[in-house]
Amino acid sequence: MALKILYFAGLRESxxxxxESLALPAEVNTAAKLRDHLAQLDPAHGALLQTKNLRVAVxxxxxxxxxxxxxxxxxxxxxxxxGG
Amino acid sequence: xxxSVQETDFDVGTELAALTTHDPExxxxxxxxxxxxxxxxxxMTLEHYPGMTEQALADIVAMAQARWELRGVRVIHRIxxxxxxxxxVFVGVAxxxxxxxxxxxxxxxxxxxxQAPFWKKEETQxxxxxxxxxxxxxxxxxxARRWLGSKT
Numbered sequence: 001m002a003l004k005i006l007y008f009a010g011l012r013e014s015x016x017x018x019x020e021s022l023a024l025p026a027e028v029n030t031a032a033k034l035r036d037h038l039a040q041l042d043p044a045h046g047a048l049l050q051t052k053n054l055r056v057a058v059x060x061x062x063x064x065x066x067x068x069x070x071x072x073x074x075x076x077x078x079x080x081x082x083g084g
Numbered sequence: 085x086x087x088s089v090q091e092t093d094f095d096v097g098t099e100l101a102a103l104t105t106h107d108p109e110x111x112x113x114x115x116x117x118x119x120x121x122x123x124x125x126x127x128m129t130l131e132h133y134p135g136m137t138e139q140a141l142a143d144i145v146a147m148a149q150a151r152w153e154l155r156g157v158r159v160i161h162r163i164x165x166x167x168x169x170x171x172x173v174f175v176g177v178a179x180x181x182x183x184x185x186x187x188x189x190x191x192x193x194x195x196x197x198x199q200a201p202f203w204k205k206e207e208t209q210x211x212x213x214x215x216x217x218x219x220x221x222x223x224x225x226x227x228a229r230r231w232l233g234s235k236t
Contacts, residue, residue: 057201079217
């Protein structure tokens, strides 16, 4: 399963990239499982578990961590937003 | 275009006038302008999620339009590096009577603060080189939540 993954703000800086494309095991089928899977890739990705109130968007809509993810989706992880 | 995400500044007078041009039914315009605060802040850099940002702002405007009787709405949010005193955000709402315009303007700002994917990084006199990402505030979350279940 291949996904496009985006990171923003402090999380992007901690991980060292704003975008990556990964092939994933079939059992990684929710945003939470994807977060946990990514966090184990290397120490930099561990920032996913250290970000307070981590948010996720699937195909550019903010959703809960229990949201399903599937091949071809665009998944973005980021800290709580601070615009305005 | 109701929603703009842009690096360039905007003119408040032009935006306010445009909200009611050719609309004799509009009797009220309410607006909000957000600025970069000075003090110990040397500069502010705004990052966003291209594509999602525009959609999130359009969704927020649509929610406001479903809730109040609005004649016109305009939302502008700047990105990039901004200095103290610079305009960051503009929300303008036109309606027949003032109540709808006041409420919708505040609603749009409250949702923008918690739902639109923008992030601020502050450069201060004390912050390490490169600046510091601003933490989200609980009060912003509470401000957005108070609209749930309330008619106005």
